[in-house]
Amino acid sequence: MPEGHTLRRLADQLNATFSGQEVQTSSPQGRFAESAALLDGAQFVAAESAGKHLLVDFEGDQLLHVHLGLYGKFLIKRGASTPPVGQVRLRVESETAFADLRGPTACELWTPAEEAALLARLGPDPLREDADPTRAWERIRRSKAPIGALLMDQSVLAGVGNVYRAEILFRHNLHPLRPGQALRRAQFVAMWDDLVALMADGVRIGRIETVRAEHLDLVRARDRRSYVYRRQGEPCRLCGTEIRTDVLVGRNLFWCPRCQPAYRGRT
Ligand SMILES: [Zn+2]
The missing domain is CATH 3.20.190.10 (MutM-like, N-terminal)
Structure with a gap:
């Protein structure tokens, strides 16, 4: 899509x-x-x-x-x-x-x-100047749903699909199953600002590229597009741990279990 x-x-x-x-x-x-x-x-x-x-x-x-x-x-x-x-x-x-x-x-x-x-009906779109990220944050911080599902919910945040979801969570060391309500505001703000910049890059170059400049020398030229998307079973570009995959709301998640540790809520 x-x-x-x-x-x-x-x-x-x-x-x-x-x-x-x-x-x-x-x-x-x-x-x-x-x-x-x-x-x-x-x-x-x-x-x-x-x-x-x-x-x-x-x-x-x-x-x-x-x-x-x-x-x-x-x-x-x-x-x-x-x-x-x-x-x-x-x-x-x-x-x-x-x-x-x-x-x-x-x-x-x-x-x-x-x-x-x-x-x-749509959540804020990081590509639109009229976007109000607070609307997305108000939904996320009140939700028990995993952040991996919330990012794909177009009524929470509009325009993010499976590739940006996987990559933004990796870039912010967030496990996709972390509940929305367990995110800190600063984590959300950093993720939003990053999406604004990454998606604008996507518009400019016509494809999704998410590997940070400081990591480009770690990967071959043809691998520069992504950290985890569709890389299940392959080693993480940063730590070498095997990339995992699972299905959430009918779409595949991809994450590094070391760079994106599982969230353990306080009891
Ligand atoms: Zn890793």
Whole structure:
């Protein structure tokens, strides 16, 4: 599943390509045909991301909501449009470029109320300037749920997926099963600030890279992306202990049992 940086990068690229232009919209596949006809010929005002959601404002107070889900792709190509290939739900087209959306979980026109409801339902997104991390902290500090589950709960914190979860917990020496209420505020603040910086790096370079500069000489060039994600059974890059994995709420956790010691609550 794409994480928040992918959606932000997509919004930035759509803005660079279409913002301020009148665009043609169509649904070659047909499933979005009526709505695409409503947008056709309108100006593409601006795209933004909120967590794993993409929101695009069109002229006339029209709002497009897209969620890529597991398989969705929204690919931009320069140049004159070519005949659509495969199941293209939505095509956005200008004189100089076109973008094809395939396989999204959601592609729909929304009212401002629906957008407001989404933003109210989502936790703060480390990539958004309007994010209020206190909202996430208030949820985490009151919860008995493991921090590994809370980080993935989009109503607690928006945009973090499985890779950022695994890596941020390693970077802060936190065991994924530590209860939210056992975190100290300073630990949360450090983790939030780190997510803001790491996810902005992800937007800039187009992929997740989490190994700290001071550790880069410990790893081969192709291993520089992560400390623990999908490295179960391999030695920890810092201490050599075997990386562990387990399933939590249907997704795999990865952690180093030495760098991220198990939390033992006071009785
Ligand atoms: Zn370790």
